[in-house]
Amino acid sequence: MNLNDVSLFIRIVETGSFTSAAESLGIQKSTISRRIAQLEDDLGVRLLQRTTRKLKLTDDGEDLFARCHPLINELESAKDYLSATQDNPRxxxxxxxxxxxxxxxxxxxxxxxxxxxxxxxxxxxxxxxxxxxxxxxxxxxxxxxxxxxxxxxxxxxxxxxxxxxxxxxxxxxxxxxxxxxxxxxxxxxxxxxxxxxxxxxxxxxxxxxxxxxxxxxxxxxxxxxxxxxxxxxxxxxxxxxxxxxxxxxxxxxxxxxxxxxxxxxxxxxxxxxxxxxxxxxxxxxxxxxxxxxxxxxxxxxxxxx
Structure with missing residues (x-):
């Protein structure tokens, strides 16, 4: 399981759509779709139910989000802390x-x-x-x-x-x-x-x-x-x-x-x-x-x- 893909999954849930996540991260929507599909293949479960109008978490998706959201936040906090101690925080x-x-x-x-x-x-x-x-x-x-x-x-x-x-x-x-x-x-x-x-x-x-x-x-x-x-x-x-x-x-x-x-x-x-x-x-x-x-x-x- 790729943590970068998990972080991307968390971002999709936070923003409510693949499109919003892609715009906020500055990457192609197709790239996001491919990486989430890879994450689902790695885990062997379906995380998101997608239609043309709606995005909904599956039970497995809700469980992954609940477990990983605080962990990803901690990783982001650690990265932010290290970044802020540098001359050019990013x-x-x-x-x-x-x-x-x-x-x-x-x-x-x-x-x-x-x-x-x-x-x-x-x-x-x-x-x-x-x-x-x-x-x-x-x-x-x-x-x-x-x-x-x-x-x-x-x-x-x-x-x-x-x-x-x-x-x-x-x-x-x-x-x-x-x-x-x-x-x-x-x-x-x-x-x-x-x-x-x-x-x-x-x-x-x-x-x-x-x-x-x-x-x-x-x-x-x-x-x-x-x-x-x-x-x-x-x-x-x-x-x-x-x-x-x-x-x-x-x-x-x-x-x-x-x-x-x-x-x-x-x-x-x-x-x-x-x-x-x-x-x-x-x-x-x-x-x-x-x-x-x-x-x-x-x-x-x-x-x-």
Whole structure:
């Protein structure tokens, strides 16, 4: 049994298809098919049931995956550790992050990391879905907002200041709130997650809010605000130009919105992938000067050494 073929089998299961595995590894799909067929011949069992639309593990395939997945991870960790101790670390690093965080904040971090470590290949998935890092073989997730309880390790990267915004026309039509309590009478749009109560510094209790719209894109919500449709809580830097042009107004400056956290999440493995450490260290070098980050609120992650 060839361990390289076993590793390839694990990759197919992680990505969900021969095509995705081939694209992620940069090899031909026909090569993958041939090597899996050879692995099945070596073992004398069928591992995968393949159709034109679906890929399903057989019982033997599920057993091989369950037994070999942690072993392959350990081998990859050992290889990563040895690679990271060299002058030119190499290998693959898989990262997931929300789309707009990637496009507007993390793109420069990723670009400079690639120039700094040209032998490390990056796979970045931009998505708002909560990915099972261990199940899908993801090394690092960058997530925004409150974190659910889990066995994963979370390191706070930074905090981003937020404000409350609406268009002048909306305020002219519906009135301008002067206290958080007034928001109960307005259309309040949630971002990323369904939030039914907003908290404000200097105001004792959470305010119940309601609105016709919830979305997972701050760009989309901002466009809705520009159509005079309601009030939303947004990163300040994302609305700064609109405020300067008079298209949006920041509300309730005496009752600041709590900042939102940006966290780096990675699996709780016995040996941390050294490339994750390299990326986080590099990110912390870059992120403090980014306009999305409130410099007075930046909190460096703890040392991973």
């Amino acid at each position: 290998g693959r690093l898989r990262i997931t992050m929300p789309s707009e965080l990637g496009v507007f904040m993390m793109n420069e971090v990723v670009g400079t990391f690639m120039r700094r470590y040209p032998q490390i290949s990056l796979e970045v998935e931009l998505s708002t879905r909560v990915i099972d890092l261990i199940e899908e073989g993801i090394d690092l997730a960058i997530r925004v907002g409150e974190l659910a309880d889990s066995s994963l390790i979370a390191r706070r990267v930074a905090t981003v200041s937020r404000g409350l915004y609406a268009s002048p026309n909306y305020l002219q039509q519906h009135g301008t709130p002067t206290t958080p309590e007034d928001l109960s009478d307005h259309e309040c749009y949630g971002i990323l997650k369904s939030v039914e109560h907003w908290v404000f510094d200097g105001w004792g209790e959470a305010i119940p809010v309601k609105g016709q719209l919830k979305a997972n894109s701050i760009s989309f919500i901002r466009e809705i605000l520009l159509q005079d449709m309601g009030i939303a809580r947004m990163p300040r830097v994302f609305c700064r130009n609109c405020v300067q042009r008079g298209e949006l107004v920041e509300l309730l400056p005496d009752y600041p919105s709590p900042p939102i956290e940006v966290n780096a999440i990675y699996p709780s493995r016995r040996h941390l992938n050294p490339k994750v450490r390299l990326f986080i260290d590099h990110m912390m070098e870059m992120i403090g000067d980014h306009p999305w980050v409130n410099e007075q609120l930046v909190t460096p992650i703890e040392s991973l050494a």
